[in-house]
Structure formats: C-alpha cells, structure tokens
Amino acid sequence: MLPIVYVLSDSVGETGEFVVRAVASQFNGGHVDIRRVPYIDDHESIVEAFELAKEANAFIAYTLVLPNLRNFVKIKAEEYNIPAVDLLGDLMETFSNVHGKQPNYSPGSMRQLDADYFKRxxxxxxxxxxxxxxxxxxxxxxxxxxxxxxxxxxxxxxxxxxxxxxxxxxxxxxxxxxxxxxxxxxxxxxxxxxxxxxxxxxxxxxxxxxxxxxxxxxxxxxxxxxxxxxxxxxxxxxxxxxxxxxxxxxxxxxxxxxxxxxxxxxxxxxx
Known part of the structure; x- marks a missing residue:
C-alpha cells in the first residue's frame, strides 16, 4: 500500500508536492500517494483535511504562509495525533533571523514569481x-x-x-x-x-x-x-x-x- 500524504497549501500546492516527492524518492522508489488540498484560507478547511488524513491513515505536509494557519495546523496535529510537517516555517524563521526582517506573509508569492518568469x-x-x-x-x-x-x-x-x-x-x-x-x-x-x-x-x-x-x-x-x-x-x-x-x-x-x-x-x- 502506498504511503499517503496530504499536502496543505494556501496556493496550488506545487511546492509542497515537489518537496514531498523529493523526499519520497529516497524510499520505496519514490512511490507515494500525494493528495493536494489547495487554497486553504480558513480553519474549517484545515479541520476537513485532518479528517480526511485520519480516515486514510495519512500524514500531513503543509506550505502555509500565514502564522495563524500554521499554528492552527500544529494544534490540530496534536489533537488528531497525526504527524504534520511544516515545509516553510523553519526556513522563513531562519531568513527572518538572519536578515532581521519579517516576511511579507503573502500567499502565492512563488506562483507569482513563476508567472513573471514564464512571461519573460x-x-x-x-x-x-x-x-x-x-x-x-x-x-x-x-x-x-x-x-x-x-x-x-x-x-x-x-x-x-x-x-x-x-x-x-x-x-x-x-x-x-x-x-x-x-x-x-x-x-x-x-x-x-x-x-x-x-x-x-x-x-x-x-x-x-x-x-x-x-x-x-x-x-x-x-x-x-x-x-x-x-x-x-x-x-x-x-x-x-x-x-x-x-x-x-x-x-x-x-x-x-x-x-x-x-x-x-x-x-x-x-x-
């Protein structure tokens, strides 16, 4: 049975899926069932994702930018006893500490950069x-x-x-x-x-x-x-x-x- 990972994102979820597949490639030939939950902007969507993950015996990876949503995922991860990996949080915090600046907290910024790149x-x-x-x-x-x-x-x-x-x-x-x-x-x-x-x-x-x-x-x-x-x-x-x-x-x-x-x-x- 393939491992199942729910990828939660405030954009389309491409970044999260890419990271999960990169890690999965080190195990079982990279075979993994990734289920994206895109455009998350409220707590209800996160609860629904945890319910789905619980039924599927899956774990969660997330690329959420807004602190309140990331904190809510951590709370629900403990409540549901489901592993949830923050793919952006630690890196954003490190950037913030090194540069002495706060992030923009702008969901979809990477997608905008990609759009500009392809337009060029x-x-x-x-x-x-x-x-x-x-x-x-x-x-x-x-x-x-x-x-x-x-x-x-x-x-x-x-x-x-x-x-x-x-x-x-x-x-x-x-x-x-x-x-x-x-x-x-x-x-x-x-x-x-x-x-x-x-x-x-x-x-x-x-x-x-x-x-x-x-x-x-x-x-x-x-x-x-x-x-x-x-x-x-x-x-x-x-x-x-x-x-x-x-x-x-x-x-x-x-x-x-x-x-x-x-x-x-x-x-x-x-x-």
Missing amino acids: VEAIEFAVKYDDGKDPRGILRADVVLVGVSRTSKTPLSMYLAHKRLKVANVPIAPEVTPPEELFLVPSKKCIGLTINPDQLNEIRQERLKTLGLTRNANYAKFERILEELEYAEKIIKRIGCPTINVSNKAVEETAGIILDILKKGGKISG
Missing part, C-alpha cells in the same frame, strides 16, 4: 521568432514594433525589452524591400522608429564588414547608400506616424529606457 521566457521567444522581419504576422501581436535601417540596435533592443516582459517585433527598412502591410495596420503608438547619425552608421557598418572579412568598399557601408537608406526609412516612419529615437551614441539601456517611457505615456504599459 515567452517574450524572449517572441523576440527571437519575430526578429529582423522574419514573420510579419508578429507585428500585429507585438507590444511594441521597432523600425529602422540595419545596425540601429533593433535586435539588442528587442532582447533587452523582452527581459522586461514585452513582446517585441522589429522590422528592417531598406529601399529595395517593400515594408509589410501589417506595419501600417498596427496602431502607431505601438511603433518606435529608430534613426542614427550617418557618420556613426558608416563607422558601425565598416566595422561590421571587417568582422565578416568583407571589403570596406561594399555598398552596405558606402556613405551615399547610407544616406539613401536613412532618407527612405524617415519616409516610412513618417507614414506610420510613430515616435522616432535617434540612437546615435546611446547605449542599448538608454534607448530602452526612452522606449519604456514612451510606452508608459501612451498607456501601453503600466508604471
């Missing part, structure tokens, strides 16, 4: 998928769309903003390529145009060619070509009607800060 991962995956105009369908799904000529920091900015949990698509502008129609369907307040000083762009592209082992005379880095691209990009950005940021001599973090301010003022993201 989703945003990063989005930025990679819709980088450099690979798929114009991402333009209408993005939180922000970056538009500009090659080497205006579109990709680094996309990744930086993705770590802020924003879904970013970026679209390169070149005279020979017709911009995707989605670019003119998306609300202008979701778009950011990027421009740069032609002299600085010339230097950046010359270095890029050197890195690739190509001749510095390639059309990509010719000054006339750069002026043509910047002029064309300016027309497209004006047609979109979106704000423009000159990224000349700006670090990615600085430009990203400006973008975040623009989005906040436009109501796209909260402070």
Whole structure:
C-alpha cells in the first residue's frame, strides 16, 4: 500500500508536492500517494483535511504562509495525533533571523514569481521568432514594433525589452524591400522608429564588414547608400506616424529606457 500524504497549501500546492516527492524518492522508489488540498484560507478547511488524513491513515505536509494557519495546523496535529510537517516555517524563521526582517506573509508569492518568469521566457521567444522581419504576422501581436535601417540596435533592443516582459517585433527598412502591410495596420503608438547619425552608421557598418572579412568598399557601408537608406526609412516612419529615437551614441539601456517611457505615456504599459 502506498504511503499517503496530504499536502496543505494556501496556493496550488506545487511546492509542497515537489518537496514531498523529493523526499519520497529516497524510499520505496519514490512511490507515494500525494493528495493536494489547495487554497486553504480558513480553519474549517484545515479541520476537513485532518479528517480526511485520519480516515486514510495519512500524514500531513503543509506550505502555509500565514502564522495563524500554521499554528492552527500544529494544534490540530496534536489533537488528531497525526504527524504534520511544516515545509516553510523553519526556513522563513531562519531568513527572518538572519536578515532581521519579517516576511511579507503573502500567499502565492512563488506562483507569482513563476508567472513573471514564464512571461519573460515567452517574450524572449517572441523576440527571437519575430526578429529582423522574419514573420510579419508578429507585428500585429507585438507590444511594441521597432523600425529602422540595419545596425540601429533593433535586435539588442528587442532582447533587452523582452527581459522586461514585452513582446517585441522589429522590422528592417531598406529601399529595395517593400515594408509589410501589417506595419501600417498596427496602431502607431505601438511603433518606435529608430534613426542614427550617418557618420556613426558608416563607422558601425565598416566595422561590421571587417568582422565578416568583407571589403570596406561594399555598398552596405558606402556613405551615399547610407544616406539613401536613412532618407527612405524617415519616409516610412513618417507614414506610420510613430515616435522616432535617434540612437546615435546611446547605449542599448538608454534607448530602452526612452522606449519604456514612451510606452508608459501612451498607456501601453503600466508604471
């Protein structure tokens, strides 16, 4: 017969189940019957859990944050003569003693951290998928769309903003390529145009060619070509009607800060 453990939690009980399974793996090949009792926020739910544990000849493990609920479990454990293991209490107390601070006593905090983490991962995956105009369908799904000529920091900015949990698509502008129609369907307040000083762009592209082992005379880095691209990009950005940021001599973090301010003022993201 499998050992039975009731896991009591003020959230979904994932943390408690993980710990119990980790310990169970040291016994009987890890086979254990775990029964979660989630979202506990009152004494009645705890009493019901002890009644169930008594009938099943089980013991209890709990990850309750609020002190009054944890204390109530200890009282009921003595009353029912059922072992009850506090999986968080001792660790919280140690943190409190070491740091000289009281915990927030906020149920579900770990779940919120997990949600933030997965939202960040989703945003990063989005930025990679819709980088450099690979798929114009991402333009209408993005939180922000970056538009500009090659080497205006579109990709680094996309990744930086993705770590802020924003879904970013970026679209390169070149005279020979017709911009995707989605670019003119998306609300202008979701778009950011990027421009740069032609002299600085010339230097950046010359270095890029050197890195690739190509001749510095390639059309990509010719000054006339750069002026043509910047002029064309300016027309497209004006047609979109979106704000423009000159990224000349700006670090990615600085430009990203400006973008975040623009989005906040436009109501796209909260402070």
